[in-house]
Amino acid sequence: MHKTFEDFKFNKQILNAIAEAGYTTPTPIQQKAITPILAGQDVMGIAQTGTGKTAAYVLPIVMNLKYAQGNDPRALVLSPTRELAMQIEEQVRLFAKYTDLRTTVLYGGLGPKTQIAALDAGTDIIVSTPGRFLDLYLAGHINLKQLKVMVMDEADKMMDMGFISKIHRVLEIVPRKRQNLLFSATMSELVHxxxxxxxxxxxxxxxAPQATPAATVSQRLFKVPNIKTKINLLQHLLKDDSELHRLIVFCKTKVSADNVYHFLLRKYGEEGVRVIHANKGQNTRINSINAFRDGDVRILVATDVAARGLDISDVSHVINFDIPIVIEDYVHRIGRTGRAYKTGVAISFCSPAEEYYVNKVEKLIRQTIPIMEIPEGVVIEKTGIEEKQAIAKEIDAQKRKENPDFKGAFHEKKAANLKKNNTKKASARKPTLKKAGTKAKRYR
Structure with a gap:
């Protein structure tokens, strides 16, 4: 086992950059992956976020490329989101600091002019989202003849986001002779x-076993009857400033994220809280993430678009305001805390309609999440009629998913009301038919 980074026979430039970045001991994924990658083998890495997998492939790539050469890229890293692409590029710059290797990051959401200029100036490593990479390749700005290594990071997320056809298109255009590296937190059929x-x-x-949360994360679950009570519980937990000093609140939709954000905004103002989701402009998202990373903002409210690859150390807590419907996202969300051997806490709020997903999460992670009592002082609100109906409808849909023959309480009630209404309508229609008949006779 490699106890230090010196054991990998990295050159002086890389070892200096590693030491300066504050890395001392290789993580388990780095210990297992660096040697075969350095040797030029194809590698498939199963590791959740927060395990140091980016460095596990970036370090050997920087070592193997050594120095700037020609104009065209020799390494390509594909990432599902622009946030992750930017963070990977940051890591490449960090470890290639004392080399002259050139890195270019490509992503959509803004005009390609600057990115094209960077490519024209010459590059060794491209980090990109699949869509923007294909756009610029098809427009003739990227020559792949020199490509030696290709990495697919967060492959499971790429499949979830529907990138499979784009990935196949990329595989058609890259040179056949190359080294391939694939990293994924879970092994779905599509990833296979x-x-x-x-x-x-x-x-x-x-x-770690597939999709197991990092051992450094302590998990807790609160069973909460409705959204208003979730807000009350969140407010109660946030009173503990010293413990919850930097936290991410995850919501499953943009609407939910905005609602939680506006509630917290009234309490803590712009200085205390930011929100990121797909409807926010690229610059707003980058500024919010940077403010949170620098410690200027205590709370970040986010949807799952931000769950992957958000590499921020010292996140003390993750709060799942909603349980994710794509259950693998639970692992990615809670992987935002407890990073790089530090401890963290993941707290989940679960309504009756979300218990179904909690059971699925527990099966996936092969753990039971401890249930906590709602603290004294948290007002438990009554569930409104609309929310009650929405919960009943959702539970019926879940039961139907498990058993297609299940009709459901909501369905039966609806059917009874429908029958009642039809009887009323039929009896109301009879006299009009008679009248219509007599009228027709009179005109004959």
């Missing part, structure tokens, strides 16, 4: 399929 198309006799590197 793309791995088969992408990797040749790979070395499989797995740290």
């Amino acid at each position: 399929k793309i791995a088969g198309d992408f990797l040749a006799f790979p070395t499989i590197v797995e740290v």
Whole structure:
């Protein structure tokens, strides 16, 4: 086992950059993946976020490329989101600090002019989202003849986001002879399929059982009857400033995120809270993440678009205001805390309609999440009629998913009302038919 980074025979430039970045001991994924990647093997890494997997492939790539050469890229890293692409590029710059290697990051959401200029100036490593990469390649700005290594990071998220056809298109245009690296937190069928198309006799590197949360994260679950009570509980927990000093609140929709954000905004103002989701402009998202990373903002409210690759150390708590419907996202969300050997806490609020997803999460992570009592002083609100109906409808839909023959309480009630209404309508229609009949006779 490699106890230090010196054991990997990295050159002086890389070792200096590693030391300056404050890394001392390789993480399990780095210990297992760096050697085969340095040797030029195809590698499939199963590791959740927060395990140091970016450095596990960036360090050997920087070592193997050594110095700037020609105009065209020799390494390509594909990432599902622009946030993650920017963070990977940051890591490349960090570790390539004492080399002359050039990195270019490409993503959508803003005009390509600056990115094209960077490509024209020459680059060694491209970090990109699949869509923008294909756009610029098809427009003739990228030559792939020199490509030696290709990385697919967060492959499961790329599949969830529907990138499979774009990935296949990329595989058609890259040189056949190259090294391939694929990293994923979970092994879904689609990831299996793309791995088969992408990797040749790979070395499989797995740290921790599939989709297991980092051991440094302590998990808690509160069963909460409705949204208003969730807000009251959130407000109560946030009173503990010293413990919850930097936290991310995850919501499943943009509407939910905005609602939580506006509530917290009234309490803490712009200085205390920011929100990021898909409807926010690129610059707003970057500024919010940077303000949160620098410690200027205590609370970040986010949807799952921000759950992947958000590498911010010292996040003390993650609060799942809503349980995610894509259950794998639970692992990614709580992986925002307890990073790099530090401890963290993940707290989840679960309404009756979300218990179904909690059961699925527990099966996935092979753990039971401890249930906590709602603290004294938290007002438990009555559930309104609309929310009650929405919960009943959702529970019926879940039961139907498990058993297609299930009709459901909501369905039966609806059917009874429908029958009642039809009887009323039929009896109301009879006399008009008679009248219509007599009228018709009179005109004959």
